[in-house]
Amino acid sequence: MRATGLLLLAVVPLPLAAQSSQFGVRGFGLPGRELSARALGTGGGFALFDGESSRNPASIAAIPAFTASFAGMQNWRTSENPAGEATVKTNRFPQVFVGGRLGRSNVWLAGSISNYTDRDFRLATQDTIDLRGEPVAVFDTVGSTGGLNDLRLAAAWGLGPRLTVGAAIHAVTGSNRMTIRRGFSDTLYQPVQESAELEYGTFGLSAGLWAKPLVNVAVALSARLDGSTDIQVDSIGASLAEVGLPATVSGGALWTASRRLTVGGQVTWRGWSRADEGFEDLGGTGAGNTLELAGGLEFYRNPERPLRFPFRAGLHWTQLPFPLEPGGDPAEFGIAVGTGTRFAAERGGIDLALERVWRSEGSDYSEQAWLLTIGISVRP
């Protein structure tokens, strides 16, 4: 029974994507955060130390036992731009993780599927054109579903009580199922609709470490390099362009301030400018490097049972790589709170994170979202 449950968690094809957004229209879309519900509850501050997140391959050594987990995210979002305002909602499953310690060795293995970028959007516009000498209102809908997923196989080695190193290989794959539809106010004109699938695929490598230089301080570093991907269009069977995915460097620290309080933070730089030329060649607005800052804390109500309803909080700020308009500088700021518990002799667990996120680019484009993430974990 346990084996069946784990197998289901591992193989059920889940739509992997994060929060849909008008900021996911350009480039590869809105970057995912590759975090578990616990890490999201700390604003991403614990990202490099959280075993069920996919930022640092060395962090899987934090998993006490073989664990399978997945996260589901519900998103309520209000978008504003010069065309108007809309309130929408979506749900996604941005993180799936399976991993644990290899017997009694100092080796940990894990596999995960994370949302790398999310390009789910549907934009509705209205215009009036002249057809056969008469003004006719037209209603256009441009949409995309899909994005890039990060399939990671990671290994970590404990080199002593104070140092763990890890490495991972990544397969970044995905597609955008694009549709465009034009409807007419005059029903004598029948709607026209087209669709195509853009396909992507490349590989990447990452490495990381987790060190504990002081009794109550841990530090982590992680670096990752992804290859370039062809953008294949199924409808014409041709490659549109080759676009580079970024190099990523992260560093973070975790301070155990007391038996009840842990504080952490991290900085991540992503070299998205590798994608700039490819997207500009496709007539887009290009891509720019991004910096992410995140910090958070975890407060334990009961230090003897720290995983039973701790209080988590944090905030993050990050630049977004794909500007909506040329020269734009989109960014995201978020505040998060979270908690969780373990039950059934700690074989099952639920973590919750609630985030309030603000995104903007200049004064024309903005949106606010509530993101509720529920993480479920099983330790057979």
Add this chain to the structure above:
Amino acid sequence: MSRAAGLGAALAVAAALLSACQEELVAPGNCPALCPGDAVVVYDTTLEAEPLGDSTFVGYTSRGFGAYFLVSDGLPGVPEQRGLVRFFARPDSITVQDTLRAYAIDSVIVNFTIAARDTSVKSLRALFYRMPAPLAVDTLTDWATVSGAIVEANLLDSVVVDDTTASPAVRMRFTEDDLSRIAIPAADSGTLALAVAVRGDGPTGARFIALGSGGPTFTTYVTADVADTTLRAQVIFRTPTVITWVQDVPETVDPDLLTVGGAPSARSLVRFRLPDLIRDSARISRATLEFTTAGALPGLPSDSAFLQARAVLVDLGAKSPTAAGDGEILLGPGPGGTIAIDATAVVRSWLGESGLPNAVMLALELEAASFIRPIFASTRAGGTPPRLRLTYTLPYRFGGQ
């Protein structure tokens, strides 16, 4: 609660929370600034029919085989038309209890139904004349024979048509002393044949139902010569064996124009040549066939008929098989002009490698059964040739950013 039950309950609650909200993904699009890729471009093109590729063919449905028969009286632009109906012969004895019995006629009812008439003309009467013996009535009976029978001496009945209903029944009932008027001479061997005319306060006409419910019936109520009194009342019911009309002027077809309808019915095949780009790649949003009449459209006021543009499955000229009614328009009499038929479905069937021939067959939905007989300009004569107006888009360039 056991551990497994607790774990299961927690997972169920989490799954319910996650699946409770439906996807809803529409946001306002500030296009073109925000929308990726190019804008949708709608093209509008007018094509003329292929020169000399349009023709009229005649002889699909003959007079007397349509769903209606036509009767007119002085309608402008329409030939004079008189109905002609011959019923199956009424036997001189009937079978009761497996034995042929003689009978005595109690009453006779003859029914017709008018499907369409000019409602603006009042005091419409339907006039029924006995075709004199010896009968020689069939689908080849000519105008002279029928008009020669339409004399006072042969008048069977003159029925005032109810002008309060859309499809009035016309009923003649003969009893007792009236029975002699509908007595069938021995020379006619029990066959009743009638010529049908109409009269009104002005020029008018009527379209009578010929087939199916509402068609002519000839019913005789008799008393059979049988001892069992409960079996004496019998009914002899007869339907037409010939139901047609004759007209004073035969229809002709101008080979330089496109004619549709009439009896025998005409159809017109019109060919177009789609540009390769459209045939291979376009998505048709609207296609409209336009035909210009070569004059006014005569017919019965307030009556109409569907003009259809049918997709041609295989272009075999006159014998081209067609799909049923892909595009149609209701036509009534009038001054004429440009007739537009939505042909989006037809033109869509032309697209692609396995598309149908780029042609339409113009036909009336009900042939040999309508006063309307439109005549259109062709690529040879008559004015503006047939045209096809296309509104379409070409393939969208996905992948734009």
